[in-house]
Amino acid sequence: MDSYGFQNNDRLAGDGEGDSSSSSRDNSTRDHNFVRFLKAISPPAASPILPPLDADYFASLTVRERAEFEHIAIAGFPVVYRINVYLSLTGGFVELVGGGRAGEEVDARTLDAINRDLDRTFPGHEYFEEENTQLELKRVLIRFALLNPSIGYCQGLNFIAGLFLLLTREINQTVHLLDYFAREIMPQGYYSEKMEGQYVDGLVFEHLARELFPKVYQKLKTLGLDFAISTFNWFATGFVNVFKDTESCYRVWDVCFVRKDGRFIMRVALALVGIMERDILKCGERKEAEDLFRVITRKVDIDALINLAEGLRMKGSFLRRGGDLDIEIASLRGHYRFKCEEAGMWDEDEEDK
Amino acid sequence: MRLKVVLLGEGRVGKTSILFRYIRNEFQEKQQSTLQASYMDKKIKVGTTTAQLSVWDTAGQERFHALGPIYYRDADGALLVYDITDSESFTKVRKWVKELRKIVGGDINIVIAGNKIDLERNRQVEEKEVLEYAKSVGATHFYTSAKQNLGLEECFTDLATKMVQQNLTKLQGLAGGFQPKGGKSKLVVVDDTGEGKKSSGGGGCC
Numbered sequence: 371m372d373s374y375g376f377q378n379n380d381r382l383a384g385d386g387e388g389d390s391s392s393s394s395r396d397n398s399t400r401d402h403n404f405v406r407f408l409k410a411i412s413p414p415a416a417s418p419i420l421p422p423l424d425a426d427y428f429a430s431l432t433v434r435e436r437a438e439f440e441h442i443a444i445a446g447f448p449v450v451y452r453i454n455v456y457l458s459l460t461g462g463f464v465e466l467v468g469g470g471r472a473g474e475e476v477d478a479r480t481l482d483a484i485n486r487d488l489d490r491t492f493p494g495h496e497y498f499e500e501e502n503t504q505l506e507l508k509r510v511l512i513r514f515a516l517l518n519p520s521i522g523y524c525q526g527l528n529f530i531a532g533l534f535l536l537l538t539r540e541i542n543q544t545v546h547l548l549d550y551f552a553r554e555i556m557p558q559g560y561y562s563e564k565m566e567g568q569y570v571d572g573l574v575f576e577h578l579a580r581e582l583f584p585k586v587y588q589k590l591k592t593l594g595l596d597f598a599i600s601t602f603n604w605f606a607t608g609f610v611n612v613f614k615d616t617e618s619c620y621r622v623w624d625v626c627f628v629r630k631d632g633r634f635i636m637r638v639a640l641a642l643v644g645i646m647e648r649d650i651l652k653c654g655e656r657k658e659a660e661d662l663f664r665v666i667t668r669k670v671d672i673d674a675l676i677n678l679a680e681g682l683r684m685k686g687s688f689l690r691r692g693g694d695l696d697i698e699i700a701s702l703r704g705h706y707r708f709k710c711e712e713a714g715m716w717d718e719d720e721e722d723k
Numbered sequence: 724m725r726l727k728v729v730l731l732g733e734g735r736v737g738k739t740s741i742l743f744r745y746i747r748n749e750f751q752e753k754q755q756s757t758l759q760a761s762y763m764d765k766k767i768k769v770g771t772t773t774a775q776l777s778v779w780d781t782a783g784q785e786r787f788h789a790l791g792p793i794y795y796r797d798a799d800g801a802l803l804v805y806d807i808t809d810s811e812s813f814t815k816v817r818k819w820v821k822e823l824r825k826i827v828g829g830d831i832n833i834v835i836a837g838n839k840i841d842l843e844r845n846r847q848v849e850e851k852e853v854l855e856y857a858k859s860v861g862a863t864h865f866y867t868s869a870k871q872n873l874g875l876e877e878c879f880t881d882l883a884t885k886m887v888q889q890n891l892t893k894l895q896g897l898a899g900g901f902q903p904k905g906g907k908s909k910l911v912v913v914d915d916t917g918e919g920k921k922s923s924g925g926g927g928c929c
Contacts, residue, residue, distance in 0.1 A: 486734040493753035603759040
C-alpha cells in the first residue's frame, strides 16, 4: 500500500511486476528548499510553521523567482503543502465556483453515467469506500458537469476528481481543481463528446515518438503496436492509476500546475518510451511490447523520469527552431487537429460519408 | 488462427469481470471502472481448429465510441454485453449493433450476453424483447454471470465457432479463386499478399 492508501496494482501488468510498496524516500532536502523559497518571497513568518498560501501568493513573483519555483516543482512539492500550492496557483482560494445552484439539474444521461462510476472509483481504498465520499464525489462530478455542459461527464474524470478530493476533502475546492485541470491543463476537447483532444494527442504522441526515438518507433510499428491504445490511460487521466504509487502521479501534476499547462504529460509519456528503448528493441512480438508499456510505469523511478522528461529536446533539423519540445507539441496539436477537422472526422453527419 | 473479439456494452455491465472470469477464472466483487483498452489471450478449440482468441476490453461510456474504430476495426467478433437488471444497458446493445454494422460491415459475428443472471430477481430487461431482437439481427443470445461463472464458456465457444467457420470459408473462397480446377495447394494464397494487388487475379501468377 502506498502512502495515500492505494493498493496500486495492475491486474494485467503481470504477476508480481507491480511494486506497490512505495520506497520511503528521503524528501527532507526537497522540502527544506521549498520552505526556504517560501520564506524568501514572503514576509518572515512569525512562527516556524508557514501560513496557508493565499490567493495571490505566487502572482507577484519575479521572472527569476518563477524559474526557481519551477525547479522546486520539478523536485516535487512537499505533501503537506501541495494542495495549498495548487489552490493558490489556480486562484482557488478566492474564486467561488458556480454550478449546482438550487434548481439547477444535470441531465439524466449525465447523471446515469456518473452514478455508474461512483463505487467503481478506487474500490478497495478505505476513503473511497465510504458512502459519504461517494456522495461528495457525486456532487463534484455533477457540479463539474453543470460548469461544463459541453463535457458533462467523461469516464476518467472520476479518477482525477478522486485524487483532488483525497487532498482537499472538500467539494468546492475539488470542483475548482477538476475544472481547472480539464480546462487549463488538458488540451481542448479532451473530455468532450467526441473526445477529439485525446484522439489528436494520440497522433501527436506517435509523431513525436518517431522524431525522438526513430528506432523504437520503427520496431513498434513492425510489431504492430498501437501507440494510442497502449498509452490511453496515461493521457486520459494524466497518469492516475499508472505509476507504482500515487505520489508519482502528483509529481507530474506539480509541474503541470506550476506551468498552468499540461504539455509535461506528453513529455513524461515520451520519456517513458525513451526509458523502454533497449527493452523494446529486444521484443520479439507485439504482446511483449504491450506488456512493457504496462509494466514500465510500475517500475520507473519518478525522479529519474521527471528529469528525463524535462530534458527532452527535439533533434536534428528542429534545433534550428530552438529544439523546444513544448513548442513542437503545441504546433503538432494544431496541425493534427486541423487535419482531422479537414477530413471531417468530427462532423455531425457521419452518415454523409 | 488468431481471432479478435471485442467486448462492448454500457459501463458497469460486467465486461471486465467477464474477461477475467473467462480467461483467468478470477472474479473481484469490487471492480474498478475500466479506462484503458487492453486484451488477454486464450486458446480455444473448435473442431480440429485451434484458435487463439484475443479478447479486448475497454471503457463502456458511449462517448468512447469516438475512439472506437482504432479498437474494434479489425475485430472478427463482438460480444455485446448488457446487464439484465439495467434496461438502459440493453438499449446500448441496439446502438452497438448499428454502429458495428455501419463501420465494420456485416461481416462481424455478434453474440449478445445478458450478464448478471445471478440477479434474476432484479431483472428489468424482458426476455421476450431480447430474444426477438437478437433473432432480428442474426445474433445468438446467452445469459451469463461472471460472478457465478455461468454461460461464459458457451457464449465464447459459440462466438469462436462462428468466427472460425467464417475464416475457413473465407480462406477456401480465396484459395478457390486461384484454383479454378479443384487444385490441391491452398498455400498459393500466400502469394496474394505481395505486390500485384491491383492485377485482377485472372491470369497473373505462374
